[in-house]
Amino acid sequence: xxxxEEDPQALSIQEGENATMNCSYKTSINNLQWYRQNSGRGLxxxxxxxxxxxxxxxxxxxxxxxxxxxxxxxxxxxxxAADTASYFCATPTRAGAQKLVFGQGTRLTINP
Amino acid sequence: xxxxxxxxxxxxTEKGKDVELRCxxxxxxxxxxxxxxxxxxxxxxxxxxxxxxxxxxxGLPSDRFSAERTGGSVSTLTIQRTQQExxxxxxxxxxxxxxxxxxxxxxxxxxxxx
Numbered sequence: 001x002x003x004x005e006e007d008p009q010a011l012s013i014q015e016g017e018n019a020t021m022n023c024s025y026k027t028s029i030n031n032l033q034w035y036r037q038n039s040g041r042g043l044x045x046x047x048x049x050x051x052x053x054x055x056x057x058x059x060x061x062x063x064x065x066x067x068x069x070x071x072x073x074x075x076x077x078x079x080x081a082a083d084t085a086s087y088f089c090a091t092p093t094r095a096g097a098q099k100l101v102f103g104q105g106t107r108l109t110i111n112p
Numbered sequence: 113x114x115x116x117x118x119x120x121x122x123x124x125t126e127k128g129k130d131v132e133l134r135c136x137x138x139x140x141x142x143x144x145x146x147x148x149x150x151x152x153x154x155x156x157x158x159x160x161x162x163x164x165x166x167x168x169x170x171g172l173p174s175d176r177f178s179a180e181r182t183g184g185s186v187s188t189l190t191i192q193r194t195q196q197e198x199x200x201x202x203x204x205x206x207x208x209x210x211x212x213x214x215x216x217x218x219x220x221x222x223x224x225x226x
Contacts, residue, residue: 031213042116042203042219088155092213099145099168100215102155 005103006089012109019076021106023089024069030092032065032072033100037086046074046087079110114138116218118204124224125194133189133221137206144187145207145215146179150200158202161187162210194225 007022025032031050035043049056049065049072056063062075076083086107090100117136125131137144146158157171161181172178176194181187191198201222205215 033213035217041201043205043217045214045216048213099157099160099171100147101157102147104154 006087006106008106009104010107010109012111013079014111015079015081017079019079019083019108019110021074021087021108023072023074023103025072025089025091025103026070029067032063033090034061034063034072034074035088035090035102037088037105038084043088076108079108081110081112084108084110116204116206116216118202118218118221120221121219122222122224124226126226127196128193130190130192131194131223133191133202133204133223135187135189135204135206135218137185137187137204138216139185141206141208141216142184143207143210143212144181145205146187146189147203147205148173148200149203149220153200155203158189160210191223194223196225199223199225 005024013019029051031048033048034046036046037043047058047061047063049063051067060077065072086105088102088105090102093099116138119134142163144161147155148158149155159166159169159171159179163184164181176192179189201220203217203220205217207215
């Protein structure tokens with residue numbers, strides 16, 4: 001079944017540095033989404049990139065998508081302590097049915 | 113309301129008891145989703161509703177799990193005869209409709225089965 005897999009599983013960096021997380025998936029998609037989760041509770045939608053897009057920006061976030069490699073990356077620039085969280089990529093199973101399949105997530109820690 | 117709400121926030125129950133988890137979606141959102149997050153399985157899809165209809169129940173782990181939605185709004189996820197492996201965070205999300213890709217998540221219900 002289609003599944004996103006994040007890499008690395010955990011990342012620890014100093015405040016101010018950039019953080020890059022990667023996601024791979026298995027089947028064709030029409031979009032890929034990134035979510036953030038603080039303290040194991042609700043997820044917050046960060047950004048959505050469509051299959052016909054290669055790069056997208058939102059504030060300090062930059063997402064790329066390479067459909068030929070079935071991979072995406074999330075870059076957080078100028079990291080802050082508040083960015084400490086788990087980050088998940090998610091892909092819908094088929095167009096029109098938004099059953100999201102999530103990867104295992106990357107645990108990001110920003111050290112002051 | 114301003115966001116998706118879920119109740120209770122935490123639930124501790126004894127093995128074999130039934131539990132009901134409630135989700136209140138964003139007003140006007142016709143699509144509603146239930147997910148479960150556990151240490152061993154990560155985030156997994158359980159069921160979704162479009163209006164009051166649940167076309168896809170394939171994610172429900174067993175027949176002890178059921179969900180309903182009435183009035184196109186509030187949804188209840190019921191787990192009968194709870195088992196320890198049901199311990200997890202149960203997350204609810206809603207979207208404007210099935211074609212709006214962004215899902216808005218509630219804070220979750222943390223269920224612990226002793």
